[in-house]
Amino acid sequence: MSSSATHYVGVDVAQDLLALAGTEPAQVPNQPAALRAWLTTLRAAQPSAHLLCEATGRHHYALQVAAAAAGVPLSVLNPRQVRDFARSLGCLEKTDAVDARLLQRLGSALRPAATPLRAAALQQMQDLLVVRQALVEEQSAWTNRAALLSAPAARLCARRQRALGRELARVEAQLAALLATPQAAPLQHRVQTLCLVCGVGERTAWVLVAGLAELGRCNRRQIAKLAGLAPLNCDSGRFRGERHIAHGRAPIRRALYQAAVVAARHNEHLRPLYQRLRAAGRPAKVAYIAVARKLLIFLNRLLREAPPLAA
Secondary structure (H helix, E strand, C coil): CCHHHCEEEEEEECCCEEEEECCCCCEEECCHHHHHHHHHHHHHHCCCEEEEEECCCCCCHHHHHHHHHHCCCEEEECHHHHHHHHHHCCCCCCCHHHHHHHHHHHHHHHCCCCCCCCCHHHHHHHHHHHHHHHHHHHHHHHHHHHCCCCHHHHHHHHHHHHHHHHHHHHHHHHHHHHHCCHHHHHHHHHHHHHCCCCCCCHHHHHHHHHHCCCCCCCCHHHHHHHCCCCCECCEECCEECCCECCCCCHHHHHHHHHHHHHHHHHCCCCHHHHHHHHHCCCCHHHHHHHHHHHHHHHHHHHCCCCCCCCC
16 A cells, blocks of 8 residues: 555553544543454554554553554554654643644654564563563662661561562573573574673573564664664754763663673673773773673674564
């Protein structure tokens, strides 16, 4: 179908309801059965329909699954970009109906590509990593508290830390079991490939594979921007400002930074880069970020021949 014939439908996703623009009815319950019924009707009435929604964590996933099953293309957009588009139009108010109309207008103006549905194994891996990250953060919080408390309270903290450690081990065992299944073979191949690089351990590889599915499919500039490791210019007229990294995916950036700390000491290809930057007077953090970016670009090139992640 031609782009000009596409009928864009804006969908503002909330936990319980979807607000719609460009179709009837104006609202649909965010429930799988209701979504299937609505999409069947939409497909019959508007064969060229193309849905647009914002990424919402997990609330939009039921819509994405139902749209894929019904054969209706869906674009999942970055909420910050949608809000910037609204500001560019002078629209400062925000309601569900207004957001749905903005999404419809954005679709007509920018014609974004459809977002592919994640593979089921990848979705399960991401969910387990969300739980793992929550346990790691809670474990760190108890460690910090224990250092400030008296002995009886510190013993209670230590007990809670041991319990969290057991839960963390169970989650990691589930991750390993998931990656051992046949449907997760492409994920396991990617994890094993990344672990061949000095500085990248199994846990870092899990985060990169689950949180950066574009790895191996982008050029070096695109992948650095996705991870928030690309230095961005800040120039205007005669002014030449310092370049800083910004935006991108924070969990990926944190994982790569930790890997860079190891690589700067033990990776024979990246250690000279770190030492050269430090000798030139660069702060340690700046040098580590440079190593992380170089490491990411190498990993991106390494996964060029990796098998695709099928839905």
